[in-house]
Amino acid sequence: MPPPAASSRYPSPSQPSGKSEVTDLKSQLRQLAGSRAPGVDDSKRDLFKKVISYMTIGIDVSSVFGEMVMCSATSDIVLKKMCYLYVGNYAKGNPDLSLLTINFLQRDCKDEDPMIRGLALRSLCSLRVPNLVEYLLGPLGSGLKDNNSYVRTIAVTGVLKLYHISASTCIDAEFPATLKSLMLHDSDAQVVANCLAALQEIWSLEASHSEEACREKESLLSKPLIYYFLNRIKEFNEWAQCLILELAVKYVPSDSNDIFDIMNLLEDRLQHANGAVVLATVKVFLQLTLSMTDVHQQVYERIKSPLLTLVSSGSPEQSYAILSHLHLLVVRAPFIFASDYKHFYCQYNEPSYVKKLKLEMLTAIANESNTYEIVTELCEYAANVDIEIARESIRAVGKIALQQYDVNAIVDRLLQFLEMEKDYVTAETLVLVKDLLRKHPQWSHDCISVVGGISSKNIQEPKAKAALIWMLGEYAQDMSDAPYILENLIENWEEEHSAEVRLHLLTAAMKCFFKRAPETQKALGIALAAGIADFHQDVHDRALFYYRVLQYDVHVAESVVSPPQQAVSAFADTQSSEIKDRIFDEFNSLSVIYQKPSYMFTDKEHRGPFEFSEELGSTSITPEVSSDIVPAQQFEANDKDLLLSTDEKDDNKGLSSNNCSAYTAPYESSNISSQMQELAISGPAASATTTQSSFDFDDLLGLGLSAAPAPTPSPPLLKLNPRASLDPRAFQQKWRQLPISLTQEYSVNPQGIAALTVPQSLIKHMQSHSIHCIASGGQSPNFKFFFFAQKEAEPSDYLTECIINSSSAKAQIKVKADDQSTSQAFATVFETALSKFGMP
Amino acid sequence: MLQCIFLLSDSGEVMLEKQLTGHRVDRSICAWFWDQADSFKSLPVIASPTHYLFQIVRDGITFLACTQVEMPPLMAIEFLCRVADVLSDYLGGLNEDLVKDNFIIVYELLDEMIDNGFPLTTEPNILREMIAPPNLVSKMLSVVTGNASNVSDTLPSGAGSCVPWRPTDPKYSSNEVYVDLVEEMDAIVNRDGELVKCEIYGEVQMSSQLTGFPDLTLSFANPSVLEDMRFHPCVRFRPWESHQVLSFVPPDGQFKLMSYRVKKLKNTPLYVKPQITSDSGTCRVSVLVGIRSDPGKTIESITLSFQLPHCVSSADLSSNHGTVTILSNKTCTWTIGRIPSDKTPCLSGTLALETGLERLHVYPTFKVGFKIMGIALSGLRIEKLDLKTIPPRLYKGFRAQTRAGEFDVRL
Secondary structure (H helix, E strand, C coil): CCCCCCCCCCCCCCCCCCHHHHHHHHHHHHHHHCCCCCCHHHHHHHHHHHHHHHHHHCCCCHHHHHHHHHHCCCCCHHHHHHHHHHHHHHHHHCHHHHHHHHHHHHHHCCCCCHHHHHHHHHHHHHCCCHHHCHHHHHHHHHHHHCCCHHHHHHHHHHHHHHHHHCHHHHHHCCHHHHHHHHHHHCCCHHHHHHHHHHHHHHHHHHCCCCHHHHHHHHHCCCHHHHHHHHHCHHHCCHHHHHHHHHHHHHCCCCCHHHHHHHHHHHHHHHHECCHHHHHHHHHHHHHHCCCCHHHHHHHHHHHHHHHHHHHHHCCHHHHHHHHHHHHHHHHHCCCCCHHHHHHHCCCCCCCHHHHHHHHHHHHHHCCCCCHHHHHHHHHHHHCCCCHHHHHHHHHHHHHHHHHCCCCHHHHHHHHHHHHCCCHHHHHHHHHHHHHHHHHCHHHHHHHHHHHCCCCHHHCCCHHHHHHHHHHHHHCCCCCCCHHHHHHHHHHCHHHCCCHHHHHHHHHHHHHHHHHCHHHHHHHHHHHHHHHHCCCCHHHHHHHHHHHHHHHHCHHHHHHHHCCCCCCCCCCCCCCCHHHHHHHHHCCCCHHHHHCCCHHHCCCHHHHHHHHHHHHHHHCCCCCCCCCCCCCHHHHHHHHHHCCCCHHHHHHHHHHHHHHCCCCCCCCCCCCHHHHHHHHHCCCCCCHHHHHHHHHHHHHHCCCCCCCCCCCCCCCCCCCECCCCCCCHHHHHHHHHHCCCCEEEEEECCHHHHHHCCCHHHHHHHHHHCCCEEEEEEEECCEEEEEEEEEECCCCCEEEEEEEEECCCCEEEEEEEECCHHHHHHHHHHHHHHHHCCCCC | CCCEEEEECCCCCEEEEEECCCCCCCCHHHHHHHCCCHHHHCCCEEECCCCEEEEEEECCEEEEEEECCCCCHHHHHHHHHHHHHHHHHHHCCCCHHHHHHCHHHHHHHHHHHEECCEECCCCHHHHHHHCCCCHHHHHHHHHHHCCHHHCCCCCCCCCCCCCCCCCCCCCCCCEEEEEEEEEEEEEEECCCCCEEEEEEEEEEEEEEECCCCCCEEEEECCHHHCCEEEECCCECHHHHHHHCEEEECCCCEEEEEEEEEECCCCCCCEEEEEEEEEECCEEEEEEEEEECCCCCCCEEEEEEEEECCCCEEEEEEEECCCEEEECCCCEEEEEEECCCCCCCCEEEEEEEECCCCCCCCCCCEEEEEEEEECCCCCCCCEEEEEECCCCCCEEEEEEEEEEEEEEEEEC
16 A cells, blocks of 8 residues: 555644645845845744754645745854755755746855855755756866865765766766776765765666776775775774675685685774664675685574574664574574573563564474473474464474474473463464474374364464364264364354365364264264355365265275375475575665565665675575565465465476476475476486476476477577576676676567566576576566676676566566677577477 | 654644654644554554654653665664754753743754754754753753853754764863663562562763863673673773773763663572462452562662552552552552561551452562662672873762662563
């Protein structure tokens, strides 16, 4: 739901409606404007204050613009500041009037007082009126040369503002070059930092259409420059340090000495009082050492303590941001906080958003050595006054139980929950017991005796009810009154509002019937009749299916509906490891908090100024997984039963094994679809050779993708290696290092656009032309792909970024190549391949 | 980077709006934000349909920042925290009236703290030189410091100096430097009376009024007790690494020199022994509080507070020492003060449960408060504070105190 457009609801009722007061102000200001009487500044201050307070409340006072400007001729600095504030707010809407202000602002830019010079320059640049940019050039130019650093600092930011108003004016005035020389030579750290920020932004925006800017952008990441910043990092204030650290993350070190040098330079930043600096440093450390396994592990040890301090010492909001990051680290290095689990114990007064993250942490770090203590602690929360936290902690106990091999003690705890007789505790526990039994059927004896004692009348929540019914069906032989409980529930079919519960009732009645036919027959009959009459499609269909199968042959029905139990060895994680890797690459960003890579949620349109980080930093290189990832809030819902539909999971894996040859993770689901998969793929799912068979597999799953490998097109000038391989990190590194050798735009034929509704089909199609996808993302209408290809004969790579806009039917490609002389030939191959996309 | 900052009152009214970039953020976003359900609204980072919002809440005022691009979330939150600190420092507190009365000052401050969405300087000492605090505070300041020219509209010299946290050349007739050890004890005691977790979070706070460019060295008698430290930017890292001494050029005025943690303490100064037995709809409550290990100084301002469970319909509680109050939101507070020498303070009485309930299933957590002056419970002791060049009329002072942070006793 977009925010309502009307913004007028917040002015409080006690405020004046505006009109008459504003007119009043207008005349009073007019009187003062020409006055030189003593004390006039004081009365002006009062009036200005009134104007600005109206503005703040949201009353439109733009009509006094002229008078405000007239009054602005003053030497009183507070008065000036108020005037600047006012002008900055309304200039954009009154371009004609703002011409008036330019005059006095320009005059102020030459004031004796550096503070006034600075403030005037800042206001001047903040007017953001496109047709007045020519007036900015002079003051900006002299501002950059001002002998006071305060003015220079503001002028540098002013250049960036100018760039956003009119890029060409900024470039033509050669401001970027001036900034570069300031960045390298200015004595003031803040000036240098602002230069860096401005240049990063300007060059990365320019880079798409100027080779020179592209080179300049790359040069920011050159070794001498990085060391220039890192060596003097302590001179910068904390925020500028963050900026420099973000730059350092993108630097590709030349060798391990380089890495150690940087880490030595930055080591003490981990002790900085500002959490943002600490976290940025942590990111540098983690990224630098990715390729050095031993050192990487040592880094985890080193960053542990500072991170824990941040969690416990800051405000709850800070803890929240840090805890979101810790979770990511635990996934990478489970041992890291294993002995520090007490840090994640919840204190009574903490806000629940912090408690929730702490519970997640406790779940994630539980291992053989600390499970007992953690579960004991979690059990204490089950009796917590905060019901939501009580529920979460029970779920946490359940998750830990599913992770562990030795669940003996945990089962007892879970069963104790059932004895607490709190409806929500019972409900949560039932769901968990169900999952536990699916994984560890050997516990059925202990659990069933307790579960059997629970009255189904006390359970209202659909999920819990469904869990109980599932157990009744599955363990009908062990629960003496299972058929009768089911019969009771079936009799109340009409009052059961949840389709999920009704589905489970049908299945449970079937299972119970096979085990205890005489007692269940009647109930099953009622259930099937009610089910077939049900208005819910799934319930109706399932009832009909059961009915027909039973009619066909009862034994067949039994083998279909109630085969011998099979333990589930591992539950599907709600988030694939690829996604987690990708988020890890975006450490210290919003992605971590939303638990999805930024391409899935940041708005492309507004990413303009930050393409620098966007280019490869955020669209990191990992095999693409289906993009319909549930938003963070919905994860919880999924967590409740710890189960994704396994079909869905396999879909993802099936597709991703196509995309990337490096991907050979073993499958771990023991249900039917994995058996099907064994049929389809013989041997390990090894890359290119299995392309054919994994298509079959997709077809088995009914994806209906018709994209069979097309015959290789008539021999093009350039021969590509169909079995090319490149690991994602190498790709990323290359992408950073190589210049763009070619940029082109093609049209995509309508069939291709139509086929693009399944972006994976393009990936397959290109692969059949020996162009392999390494990462992809985006949503309709904008899709983004990274491809690579290799020459047939020699190990010379072509890297391509391809952005397809499905509404304009255009594809924009950027090619980077080891051998630049052949990039045109490659582009031709690419275009030929792309033009055939979607053709039968 | 940040595109806009809003300050909202506790009723959701926009008190102040500061646009930072060319992308104007309509204030209707605040209305959207305010209408969200509480559990979602309280999150520090929120995705609205158009923007990502960061928020912190301080004394009823919501500081809301908006962005549309990816950025480090902690940076935004840290920055908002600094804004809140600086405002509360300037205005002498934070509330709706103070902000509304001084909105010009707030605008001025924000203007210097952030430009084009990127934070500039948030050092209170530097800001104080650029922007005069409101009259009352500045008057008080000039009385306290005896320095009438403290408040000026001139450019901060510190902004250009190589020590960004210090103005170039402050002058004082009497030179003073105070060091405070302020510690907070966080502890969890479980229902069996075992100490599950006990930690100290401590800060070394300083107040310095020293002429010129002083170079200080602070050393501890037992630095090895410290677990993990965070330092003010002025602290030099090498001397700490090699000799565990803090060597620094201090900012002018009050500041936090370092913060630290001390883990795994073995003991709390107080014990709290709660007992609740319930039978046929009534509960008997008794809570004993006493000294577990004598810290050697008086334990003051002892309080015990807890939330009565929802299912309690009425409570009748009294104590043999101190006062007991029960608020309408079922928060019960027992103010003990100091432990008397002749008896053990005891809170006792009965709770009546809602009809139909036999026993109590949900148990309260007791929050303990206390304060001990003159001692740092972590055992950390300051050895000495040296100045490289000793100015005339120097006065050095040391203090320590420990108070309860999050001290939970569970039942």
